[in-house]
Amino acid sequence: MSAISPQVPIRPSDRPSRGDRIFRGFTVGAAMLALVTVLVAIVFLANEARPALSSTGLKNFFTTTIWNGFIGQFGILGVMVGTMIIATIAMIVAVPAALSMALFINEYAPRKVGRLLTSVVDLLAALPSLIFGMWGRDAFQQKLVPVARWLSDHLYAIPFFRLSATDVVLVRSSFVVGVIVGIMVIPIITSIARDVMAQAPRDVCEAALGLGGTRWGMIRTVILPFGRSGIVGGILLAFGRALGETIAVALIIQLTFDINWHVLEAGGSSVAGLIAVRFGEATPLERSGLIAAGFALLVLTFCVNLIARRIVKRGQVK
Amino acid sequence: MTLLDDAPLADGAGAAGGAAKGMPEQPKRKVRGLTRPEWAEYAIALVAGISLALLLRTLLDWDDVMGSAIIAGIAFIGVHYLIVRERTSPDVALDKVVTTMMWTVGAVIVAMLLWMLSYVAVRGLKLLNWTFLTTDLSTTGSLEEGGGALHAIIGTAEQVAIATMVVVPVAVLTAVYLHELKGRLAGLIRFVVDSLSGVPSIVAGLLIFTVWPGYAGIKASAALAILTLPIVTRASEEILRTVPDSLREASLALGAPQWKVVLRVVLPTARTGLATATILGVARMAGETAPALYTAFGSASVNLNPLNGSQSSLPLFVWDLIRVPDQRQNDRAWAGALVLVIIVLVLFATARWLSARADKKLGRR
Numbered sequence: 176m177s178a179i180s181p182q183v184p185i186r187p188s189d190r191p192s193r194g195d196r197i198f199r200g201f202t203v204g205a206a207m208l209a210l211v212t213v214l215v216a217i218v219f220l221a222n223e224a225r226p227a228l229s230s231t232g233l234k235n236f237f238t239t240t241i242w243n244g245f246i247g248q249f250g251i252l253g254v255m256v257g258t259m260i261i262a263t264i265a266m267i268v269a270v271p272a273a274l275s276m277a278l279f280i281n282e283y284a285p286r287k288v289g290r291l292l293t294s295v296v297d298l299l300a301a302l303p304s305l306i307f308g309m310w311g312r313d314a315f316q317q318k319l320v321p322v323a324r325w326l327s328d329h330l331y332a333i334p335f336f337r338l339s340a341t342d343v344v345l346v347r348s349s350f351v352v353g354v355i356v357g358i359m360v361i362p363i364i365t366s367i368a369r370d371v372m373a374q375a376p377r378d379v380c381e382a383a384l385g386l387g388g389t390r391w392g393m394i395r396t397v398i399l400p401f402g403r404s405g406i407v408g409g410i411l412l413a414f415g416r417a418l419g420e421t422i423a424v425a426l427i428i429q430l431t432f433d434i435n436w437h438v439l440e441a442g443g444s445s446v447a448g449l450i451a452v453r454f455g456e457a458t459p460l461e462r463s464g465l466i467a468a469g470f471a472l473l474v475l476t477f478c479v480n481l482i483a484r485r486i487v488k489r490g491q492v493k
Numbered sequence: 494m495t496l497l498d499d500a501p502l503a504d505g506a507g508a509a510g511g512a513a514k515g516m517p518e519q520p521k522r523k524v525r526g527l528t529r530p531e532w533a534e535y536a537i538a539l540v541a542g543i544s545l546a547l548l549l550r551t552l553l554d555w556d557d558v559m560g561s562a563i564i565a566g567i568a569f570i571g572v573h574y575l576i577v578r579e580r581t582s583p584d585v586a587l588d589k590v591v592t593t594m595m596w597t598v599g600a601v602i603v604a605m606l607l608w609m610l611s612y613v614a615v616r617g618l619k620l621l622n623w624t625f626l627t628t629d630l631s632t633t634g635s636l637e638e639g640g641g642a643l644h645a646i647i648g649t650a651e652q653v654a655i656a657t658m659v660v661v662p663v664a665v666l667t668a669v670y671l672h673e674l675k676g677r678l679a680g681l682i683r684f685v686v687d688s689l690s691g692v693p694s695i696v697a698g699l700l701i702f703t704v705w706p707g708y709a710g711i712k713a714s715a716a717l718a719i720l721t722l723p724i725v726t727r728a729s730e731e732i733l734r735t736v737p738d739s740l741r742e743a744s745l746a747l748g749a750p751q752w753k754v755v756l757r758v759v760l761p762t763a764r765t766g767l768a769t770a771t772i773l774g775v776a777r778m779a780g781e782t783a784p785a786l787y788t789a790f791g792s793a794s795v796n797l798n799p800l801n802g803s804q805s806s807l808p809l810f811v812w813d814l815i816r817v818p819d820q821r822q823n824d825r826a827w828a829g830a831l832v833l834v835i836i837v838l839v840l841f842a843t844a845r846w847l848s849a850r851a852d853k854k855l856g857r858r
Contacts, residue, residue, distance in 0.1 A: 202667070203676060207678075208663055208722075209686050209723070210685045216700045219703045271598075272598055272602065275598040275599075279595040284599070292599055295603055295606055298606065301837055303782070304780075305780060305808050305811060306613060306834060309815055310608075310613065313616075314612050419694065421695040447783070451695050470696075480687065
């Protein structure tokens with residue numbers, strides 16, 4: 176295609192030129208790198224996890240809470256449930272806050288306030304989790320003690336809020352970590368929710384307002400139903416992120432291997448936090464156990480992430 | 494929002510012009526802001542809420558300030574709801590309650606962020622000085638004064654630079670494959686990128702540890718690259734999507750081969766957006782601790798060679814020192830955290846500035 180002479184008509188062809196083929200090769204190569212990484216990850220992690228799995232047995236690995244590197248028993252039931260507890264608490268904090276932020280920025284706030292809040296949410300996403308963890312450990316969790324005390328005093332009808340003894344410590348708990356992780360994942364939900372809510376047909380919104388509806392009425396009848404799948408998908412994505420949160424959890428929580436349903440008390444667990452704290456001084460066999468736990472976490476976050484993306488995508492097609 | 498705020502006024506004036514002739518001039522209705530009765534409602538409710546809380550406080554003999562404030566807030570919302578419902582309708586009253594709650598949530602989140610940033614600043618400024626930035630910890634015992642984070646700053650710079658040099662080309666090329674070439678494997682690649690974006694940061698570190706054992710800065714770079722590749726790819730794809738198709742079609746119609754269209758037209762057009770995505774990716778990498786834990790491992794002295802031997806990084810430095818029960822080491826950790834936050838803030842502001850400038854150039858907003 177380089178020398179175009181006016182006499183010879185150019186014939187359009189489906190066959191890409193040599194330059195295009197080389198270029199295509201480059202991009203395919205780059206794109207395949209991600210695929211190779213995932214395959215290598217699965218093969219290597221599975222391989223390294225084998226010693227621990229064979230010494231524990233696959234059934235015990237998923238159904239016991241015993242973690243002992245010396246006898247080679249690695250049960251991840253406790254840490255897995257702990258991870259779920261923390262992520263669930265995070266969602267209870269993050270979902271209302273993040274959705275209010277999304278609606279506030281999109282529908283309610285004056286333009287300047289909206290722009291400020293957009294920056295604030297983006298900055299929340301940009302700050303390292305290490306900072307959240309340090310602030311949570313040294314400043315924020317002390318402020319949460321009265322909240323935890325109040326919950327245990329007044330809402331003891333909910334079994335999770337009961338305390339096992341009266342003199343227990345109310346810091347370094349799943350509750351504290353959950354709240355902090357919740358603050359960290361607010362931007363994920365807010366940005367996805369804002370995107371899908373902004374796609375709601377503007378004429379229907381205005382029709383709702385024109386018929387005398389209030390803003391909240393319009394949001395409830397038009398925007399929320401329209402954006403539902405995107406919102407659900409965003410929440411699931413944030414849940415996946417909360418499951419994998421490492422550093423903030425590891426800094427604050429007091430690690431236990433048993434399931435601690437008393438979420439307000441010190442002691443809880445998370446797979447990622449466990450790996451971060453224990454891997455350094457672990458024996459080779461325990462390292463294998465930690466890699467197995469990490470692999471299980473990877474599979475879990477992978478599934479959550481996949482479902483979330485599906486749901487978000489389904490919402491966008493509509 | 495724009496349609497609602499600006500259009501009705503103009504349209505109304507035009508359409509109603511004929512019918513409204515001869516009628517007395519109506520005062521212009523304000524679309525934004527509050528009317529006088531609405532101000533009054535807020536004021537009454539606020540007074541009522543505060544006095545109710547004070548009353549309860551005296552009667553029940555509380556001394557908890559936070560609790561009283563929360564009671565006052567709830568009472569304010571309740572009283573406001575009742576007043577507005579009396580004057581207008583339950584729907585409007587509910588709308589007011591929702592509005593108040595949204596302002597509250599916004600204010601709480603802004604306050605949290607400011608609290609966190611100022612806390613880091615206060616704790617960090619104690620030790621942050623020139624010595625801190627220009628010395629390492631190789632000769633400083635944990636109880637001695639002095640010493641700093643030079644080794645960590647160098648480590649972070651090297652690790653992030655290497656990771657960026659790998660991630661940006663790969664991510665942009667992948668985005669080009671996904672959006673420009675739309676190849677046969679696009680579905681599969683998008684799936685893989687999506688699943689990579691869910692990898693927990695500690696697992697990325699574990700992966701590099703199993704594939705490429707031993708400690709070196711470049712291994713941390715590899716783990717960071719795995720983490721940021723999906724983020725930058727996704728952002729780049731979004732940016733390529735904003736390049737108008739007319740540009741591509743015009744260049745193809747002029748006889749340019751596709752590689753030239755991408756390299757000379759599409760990517761230069763998307764330049765600013767790609768730079769923004771890169772900067773945000775760099776900010777993300779600079780703050781990641783978990784991927785570096787068992788790949789770079791950390792050390793107390795300057796290691797200029799990222800290819801060999803354990804190397805520190807700012808997050809690792811902070812992580813190691815914040816976990817020891819020793820005041821001086823913790824102070825060092827907070828100073829390191831402040832450096833980290835400043836780096837992130839500067840990168841964030843740069844990205845903001847770049848994208849604002851690009852928006853202005855394109856006439857958006």
